[in-house]
Amino acid sequence: xxxxxxxxxxxxxxxxxxxxxxxxxxxxxxxxxxxxxxxxxxxxxxxxxxxxxxxxxxxxxxxxxxxxxxxxxxxxxxxxxxxxxxxxxxxxxxxxxxxxxxxxxxxxxxxxxxxxxxxxxxxxxxxxxxxxxxxxxxxxxxxxxxxxxxxxxxxxxxxx
Amino acid sequence: xxxxxxxxxxxxxxxxxxxxxxxxxxxxxxxxxxxxxxxxxxxxxxxxxxxxxxxxxxxxxxxxxxxxxxxxxxxxxxxxxxxxxxxxxxxxxxxxxxxxxxxxxxxxxxxxxxxxxxxxxxxxxxxxxxxxxxxxxxxxxxxxxxxxxxxxxxxxxxxxxxxxxxxxxxxxxxxxxxxxxxxxxxxxxxxxxxxxxxxxxxx
Numbered sequence: 001x002x003x004x005x006x007x008x009x010x011x012x013x014x015x016x017x018x019x020x021x022x023x024x025x026x027x028x029x030x031x032x033x034x035x036x037x038x039x040x041x042x043x044x045x046x047x048x049x050x051x052x053x054x055x056x057x058x059x060x061x062x063x064x065x066x067x068x069x070x071x072x073x074x075x076x077x078x079x080x081x082x083x084x085x086x087x088x089x090x091x092x093x094x095x096x097x098x099x100x101x102x103x104x105x106x107x108x109x110x111x112x113x114x115x116x117x118x119x120x121x122x123x124x125x126x127x128x129x130x131x132x133x134x135x136x137x138x139x140x141x142x143x144x145x146x147x148x149x150x151x152x153x154x155x156x157x158x159x160x
Numbered sequence: 161x162x163x164x165x166x167x168x169x170x171x172x173x174x175x176x177x178x179x180x181x182x183x184x185x186x187x188x189x190x191x192x193x194x195x196x197x198x199x200x201x202x203x204x205x206x207x208x209x210x211x212x213x214x215x216x217x218x219x220x221x222x223x224x225x226x227x228x229x230x231x232x233x234x235x236x237x238x239x240x241x242x243x244x245x246x247x248x249x250x251x252x253x254x255x256x257x258x259x260x261x262x263x264x265x266x267x268x269x270x271x272x273x274x275x276x277x278x279x280x281x282x283x284x285x286x287x288x289x290x291x292x293x294x295x296x297x298x299x300x301x302x303x304x305x306x307x308x309x310x311x312x313x314x315x316x317x318x319x320x321x322x323x324x325x326x327x328x329x330x331x332x333x334x335x336x337x338x339x340x341x342x343x344x345x346x347x348x349x350x351x352x353x354x355x356x357x358x359x360x361x362x363x
Contacts, residue, residue, distance in 0.1 A: 002234065002239070003234065004230075004231065004234065004239070005195075005231060005233065005239055005241035006234075006241055007242050007243050007290065010180055010183065011180070014177070015169075015172050015176045015182050016247070018176035018179060019167050019172050019176075022167050026278065030175070031175070034176070034179045034183070038180075038189065039183065041194070042187055043192060045239055046238050048239070048241055057297040086344075099185075106360055120166075159344045
């Protein structure tokens with residue numbers, strides 16, 4: 001099956017990917033990761049084949065890799081939280097949810113993606129599994145484990 | 161927890177929309193764009209213009225849905241089809257001048273790859289040489305394209321002209337009289353021939 005013109009592909013998936021990146025790398029860095037995600041997609045786009053709904057899983061996989069790269073780069077050069085870059089966040093991630101979002105970002109990549117795909121992006125488990133490249137059962141298990149960890153973290157947070 | 165993991169939709173919409181605009185600029189800078197397109201308003205309706213690095217490749221009228229034409233371009237040329245008003249600015253300005261009666265020829269390279277092959281292509285190339293304000297007949301362009309008896313085939317090629325207006329298929333009329341058919345609705349052919357002064361301004 002032929003793929004849609006890139007313009008339409010971008011229009012169809014931009015909010016989903018942006019939302020995914022705000023959840024996984026934070027509002028501050030979502031824009032940069034968004035650029036890297038779609039530029040990588042565009043580079044590969046001429047050779048892509050679409051099997052039904054496969055393009056969404058494909059772009060989510062690219063975004064996931066960019067989010068992992070981003071977390072690694074962050075770990076190498078820790079940035080003090082006080083240093084808020086200019087041209088600041090358009091989507092605020094401070095306030096009461098900050099601890100929860102930080103906990104989401106600290107999950108292992110598979111659990112993080114399972115939780116974000118299911119609970120932030122509202123994807124059904126069949127699609128979560130597809131984007132993660134695992135069985136539906138494994139996707140459910142990862143989301144369950146991830147959620148359990150988040151509950152513990154948030155409870156700890158509330159107690160301190 | 162379902163309630164807590166929410167990111168405001170309006171903010172995502174706005175931020176991603178701006179990010180998409182920036183992405184298009186970067187794609188252009190990195191030369192990742194195989195087909196650029198833009199829309200332009202004219203007295204004959206809103207036209208879609210598309211160009212490759214070789215030149216203008218497609219002009220379409222609004223009766224053909226935008227999505228449909230873009231998908232055709234993606235299938236025939238490359239799916240790396242991006243909206244890019246800057247790339248089409250020169251052609252857009254020339255079309256504005258043409259419709260204002262201030263321009264008689266288009267100075268833009270053409271990419272013929274969507275034109276019919278062989279004889280059809282020759283017909284369109286001959287058609288491109290008919291001057292502003294003049295007309296030719298189906299038989300005549302067929303003869304110039306190398307086959308005097310293929311007037312009907314010439315008509316088909318003109319109907320499939322991928323670059324109407326700029327390749328002026330509206331300047332080909334039947335030898336028997338009248339203005340004949342037009343791939344983009346006959347009222348447009350009449351409008352263009354009037355604009356160019358071949359038809360009297362008031363009927």
